[in-house]
Amino acid sequence: MSAPQIKGWCPGALRPMASGDGLVVRVRPPLGRLNAVQAHGLGEAAQRLGTDVLEMTTRANLQIRGVANASLPELHARLRDLDLLDSSPELEAKRNIILNPFxxxxxxxxxxxxxxxxxxxxxxxxxxxxxxxxxxxxxxxxxxxxxxxxxxxxxxxxxxxxxxxxxxxxxxxxxxxxxxxxxxxxxxxxxxxxxxxxxxxxxxxxxxxxxxxxxxxxxxVGDAHPSPAAPKAKPGLVAHGLCVAAAFGQLPATHLGWLADHAPGGVALTPYRMVLLRGATRLPDTTDLITDPDAAVMNVYACTGAPGCPQGLAPTRDLARQLATSLPSGKTLHVSGCAKGCAHPGKADLTLTATGQDQFDLIQNGRADGRPIRCGLTAAQLIQNPEILSQEGP
Ligand code: SF4
Structure with missing residues (x-):
């Protein structure tokens, strides 16, 4: 198994990153917010020129995958019309600023x-x-x-x-x-x-x-301590509106404009795989969005994996989705397509790191590149016997 390749930079809209399924174009909305026009326009651009999914990133940005090189000029023109494009790749790269969405x-x-x-x-x-x-x-x-x-x-x-x-x-x-x-x-x-x-x-x-x-x-240098941390944000009602999540941060692009229509104060992007609909109190039922603060899938992280990521050694999200409901209460699970661990760079209670097409290492209380306690587990084995995840190592 070759070591994962560390790129050391994040994609932008003006400097997209090539991936296994085309270009990854990351949009950094100014001040971390979208109005309804921007939300509809961005959703339409992703449907027309990408893979129909907007990925919510841990930097409170939205990214479109699967963009063809030939489609980039049209995508840039659309983003420019929506005031979602920086004046230069240099400024875009430097404007790496997360604002408190709450x-x-x-x-x-x-x-x-x-x-x-x-x-x-x-x-x-x-x-x-x-x-x-x-x-x-x-x-x-x-x-x-x-x-x-x-x-x-x-x-x-x-x-x-x-x-x-x-x-x-x-x-x-x-x-x-x-x-x-x-x-x-x-x-x-x-x-x-x-x-x-x-x-x-x-x-x-x-x-x-x-x-x-x-x-x-x-x-x-100073000696002033920061304020205490607020409890970790979860889906559901909060002081300023309704937090809506999507499993693994994969927001169907058709939903973005629709969500903005239910947010009188606009859509605020969070770094927690969810958006805050400012001023909203409820949302019509949907099957693919999450407003339940206790949704099991919110404790599960999974990266793009194979085949979308060229470094991915195995698919990740189907396995993660199937294991979510059998996860011990309160435990976090990270399914990673390789040892780089993009979806969750820190430690998780349980991590499955792909080492081959259908081979996973199990790491407990560690990162994707941590020391495994079990090796060579297949997806079928894990789905049929999820208790493997909680067993002590040999
Ligand atoms: S962790 Fe996942 S997304 Fe990151 S490089 Fe590896 S396979 Fe690709």
């Missing part, structure tokens, strides 16, 4: 910080950042809603104000205003580059940089 309509700090940060990142003297390097804005007073979400520079609420915190540091520097917070964040990004955070392969993350001994300069 913010109040009155809380304009998120938008103000995102706008100023985007402007600063697009300045000619701002150096390029590694492809996966990103920012997060989570400044609603009281609680953080994105505490478990990966981002290298975090602008978060803290007491009565907000802080800028390098990922991997426990505390951050208190900022006095939106402009001050953005300036600190941009300084931190520059420091990351000048202090050697980017490797020879062009990759680099803040958490690793600090873990390897890099010391933030005194003017970027």
């Amino acid at each position: 913010r109040n309509a009155q809380d304009l700090h998120h938008e103000a910080i995102a706008a100023a940060l985007t402007k600063g990142l697009s300045a000619p003297d701002m150096p390029a950042l590694p492809g996966k390097f990103g920012f997060l804005i989570d400044v609603a007073p009281g609680h953080r809603h994105l505490s478990g979400i990966s981002a290298d520079i975090r602008i978060e609420s803290s007491g009565e104000g907000f802080i800028v915190r390098a990922d991997g540091a426990d505390t951050g520097r208190l900022s006095t205003s939106v402009a001050d917070a953005v300036e600190i964040a941009l300084q931190m990004a520059r420091w990351f580059i000048t202090s050697g955070g980017v490797g020879a392969d062009g990759r680099g993350r803040m958490r690793n940089h600090l873990a390897h001994g890099a010391q933030l300069p005194a003017d970027l």
Whole structure:
């Protein structure tokens, strides 16, 4: 088995990524929201030019798969008309910003910080950042809603104000205003580059940089703790509307416009494989969308796998779907098409990593590249005997 290939960058709309089923085109809606016109237009574009599915990513973006090279100009034109296309691939790559989707309509700090940060990142003297390097804005007073979400520079609420915190540091520097917070964040990004955070392969993350001994300069260090984390978001009713999930983040493209029609305040994208329909209280019954907070499939992660991903050694999602209902209560399951573990980079209670066309390693309390306790399990074996998942290793 060859080692999985690490690309070190995320696809965009202007810089799509080739995959086994065509181009992957990732759309990064400004401020993490879509109005009804954008939602209908994006859904139609995916139906016409992609595989009829919109993937909800862990960076609160939507991606279209299976786009032919020849269809890209038409897709770009449609996205441009919808105000969903950046002016350049460079800006698109830098504008890697996740906003708290559960913010109040009155809380304009998120938008103000995102706008100023985007402007600063697009300045000619701002150096390029590694492809996966990103920012997060989570400044609603009281609680953080994105505490478990990966981002290298975090602008978060803290007491009565907000802080800028390098990922991997426990505390951050208190900022006095939106402009001050953005300036600190941009300084931190520059420091990351000048202090050697980017490797020879062009990759680099803040958490690793600090873990390897890099010391933030005194003017970027602070002693303010971020606000406590809010409970993890689930499908169902929340303060600002209705959270609607789709298994494995695979949203049928036909549904996006329809969902927006039920969201008077627009559609907010979350990094939790679901969208928030702002102002919605209920949705007509559908079989392929999830509003039940206890839906078993929400504890299951599965990547594209074979044949859609060229690195996929086996199909993943059918197996994951079939195992979801027999999963021990409260346990998480990750079915990965190879050891790269794209769908769930962290640990899961149970992980099945494909090692061949119909061969899986079982890893308990680990990542997709962790040490297996069982090898060579087939999909049929697992479906017929799901208790294998909970057994102790030999
Ligand atoms: S983890 Fe899945 S999606 Fe990622 S490279 Fe492997 S097979 Fe492809």
